[in-house]
Amino acid sequence: MFKSMIMAPPDPILGLSKIYHSDTKKNKINLGIGVYIEKFHAAPILESVKQAEDLLLKKEISKNYLAIEGSNDFNNANQTLLFGPNDSIISKNRIRTVQAPGGTGALRIAAECIAKYDNTINKKRRIWISEPSWVNHKNIFFAAGLEVCTYPYYQKSTHSIEFDKLIDTFNNIVKPGDIVLLHGCCHNPTGMDPTIEQWKMLSECAEKNRWIPLFDLAYQGFDNGLQEDLIGLHMFCKNNPELIVCNSYSKNFGLYNERVGACTIITENNNHADCVLSQLRATIRAIYSNPPAHGAAIVSTILQNKTLRFIWEKELKNMRDHIKNMRKLLFNTLNKYKNSKVINQDFSFINNQKGMFAYIGLNSNQVIKLREELGIYLVDSGRLNLAGLSHKNIDYICNAICNLYI
Numbered sequence: 535m536f537k538s539m540i541m542a543p544p545d546p547i548l549g550l551s552k553i554y555h556s557d558t559k560k561n562k563i564n565l566g567i568g569v570y571i572e573k574f575h576a577a578p579i580l581e582s583v584k585q586a587e588d589l590l591l592k593k594e595i596s597k598n599y600l601a602i603e604g605s606n607d608f609n610n611a612n613q614t615l616l617f618g619p620n621d622s623i624i625s626k627n628r629i630r631t632v633q634a635p636g637g638t639g640a641l642r643i644a645a646e647c648i649a650k651y652d653n654t655i656n657k658k659r660r661i662w663i664s665e666p667s668w669v670n671h672k673n674i675f676f677a678a679g680l681e682v683c684t685y686p687y688y689q690k691s692t693h694s695i696e697f698d699k700l701i702d703t704f705n706n707i708v709k710p711g712d713i714v715l716l717h718g719c720c721h722n723p724t725g726m727d728p729t730i731e732q733w734k735m736l737s738e739c740a741e742k743n744r745w746i747p748l749f750d751l752a753y754q755g756f757d758n759g760l761q762e763d764l765i766g767l768h769m770f771c772k773n774n775p776e777l778i779v780c781n782s783y784s785k786n787f788g789l790y791n792e793r794v795g796a797c798t799i800i801t802e803n804n805n806h807a808d809c810v811l812s813q814l815r816a817t818i819r820a821i822y823s824n825p826p827a828h829g830a831a832i833v834s835t836i837l838q839n840k841t842l843r844f845i846w847e848k849e850l851k852n853m854r855d856h857i858k859n860m861r862k863l864l865f866n867t868l869n870k871y872k873n874s875k876v877i878n879q880d881f882s883f884i885n886n887q888k889g890m891f892a893y894i895g896l897n898s899n900q901v902i903k904l905r906e907e908l909g910i911y912l913v914d915s916g917r918l919n920l921a922g923l924s925h926k927n928i929d930y931i932c933n934a935i936c937n938l939y940i
């Protein structure tokens with residue numbers, strides 16, 4: 535059977551890192567994959583994480599399996615982080631969480647569960663993702679057997695959200711029972727998030743049209759703060775009886791290779807929630823049985839320990855501030871080269887974007903030129919990881935970008 539297998543295409547983000555590592559150019563720069571880098575070291579281990587690991591090492595007495603749904607401590611801490619301890623969703627017992635292997639794992643669990651236990655007759659359940667979206671969204675939902683559709687989100691010519699078209703699609707094309715994936719904050723790849731008014735309109739639209747919101751929350755804490763970045767999610771919770779949240783701790787705890795995430799489902803009542811949890815368990819059991827323990831133990835230890843949590847929140851703020859400074863540096867340095875080369879190109883839209891990425895408006899030919907000729911690696915869509923910038927490399931990068939417009 536293997537004789538007939540052909541090569542799968544490389545992954546547009548992880549595959550790019552592989553090419554980067556084999557590139558022999560001396561001054562190559564990786565601005566592709568969304569990993570927080572500092573002082574040229576990829577993904578430093580946070581001090582709060584180190585301290586939590588010390589504590590865990592001392593108190594660990596067993597390597598026994600976790601429950602199928604993972605650690606209760608972690609799942610509860612996750613719910614509290616998302617909704618606070620006193621939210622009625624929690625007191626009314628309408629919420630269930632399962633630990634997941636990263637944000638991708640959380641999305642896949644949700645997708646598998648929806649596809650498998652679906653009661654739409656003879657039809658695949660539809661999920662709507664933004665155009666553009668994180669490149670892996672399509673793969674995940676397609677692999678689980680859902681029909682993947684796209685809704686208009688970003689208008690290239692104005693570098694802004696095409697909100698009228700988006701609302702029109704949600705009102706007239708998306709059907710009751712369809713799932714709509716929304717990026718909770720720091721939209722990947724565009725960095726363009728809805729305003730508070732737009733979040734309100736979206737949540738009312740979901741309620742009116744009875745579609746099911748699925749929040750992908752991979753960058754909580756990277757825009758304005760842990761709670762501030764949940765504005766959209768909290769607005770949706772007020773009006774919508776059912777909701778899915780898939781969140782990741784890869785970025786805000788720097789736990790990329792520990793694979794820590796969670797899939798949370800909110801239902802109309804406690805009974806529905808119990809049934810959903812049983813189906814989530816059945817889904818997980820058939821895929822990987824139960825999750826790994828270490829990363830989730832780090833997260834729950836930090837979230838529940840006052841001192842460690844204080845350290846972590848400070849570290850998260852430092853990451854957020856550093857990224858914001860790099861956005862300013864990018865904008866200012868692009869302007870410097872734009873003026874010196876007398877190019878008619880407005881880069882001010884970069885300042886409206888949020889989170890780890892700048893979506894700088896380059897086409898794939900321009901991106902390939904930067905990569906092949908100069909060793910500057912961006913994702914093909916023109917997404918640039920701000921955390922990969924530094925005072926040392928910024929001139930090289932901005933000079934090269936501005937040369938593309940000559």
Ligand code: LMR
Nearest residue numbers: 547548566567568668722
């Ligand atoms: C990214 O968007 O670069 C990250 O989420 C890494 C990944 O898995 O694609």
